[in-house]
Amino acid sequence: MIFWVAVEELPTKKAAEEENALPKLIIQPVAVEARDDKDAALKVAMDNEVLKGANRDRLQVVGRPF
Numbered sequence: 001m002i003f004w005v006a007v008e009e010l011p012t013k014k015a016a017e018e019e020n021a022l023p024k025l026i027i028q029p030v031a032v033e034a035r036d037d038k039d040a041a042l043k044v045a046m047d048n049e050v051l052k053g054a055n056r057d058r059l060q061v062v063g064r065p066f
Contacts, residue, residue, distance in 0.1 A: 007044065044061065
């Protein structure tokens with residue numbers, strides 16, 4: 001199956017409450033061939049250099065069937 005997978009960084013609780021901050025898109029949607037959405041999310045998250053220095057507690061990986 002083919003999935004669209006994107007990664008976004010969620011705002012801190014303080015920024016979300018005080019500034020109505022929205023999530024920032026870290027990785028544009030990428031087409032990935034995988035067995036399920038969890039496998040697709042792992043492929044994108046593990047193979048990407050952009051995520052090496054990111055705060056992983058605030059990252060959200062979103063995968064949808066194509």
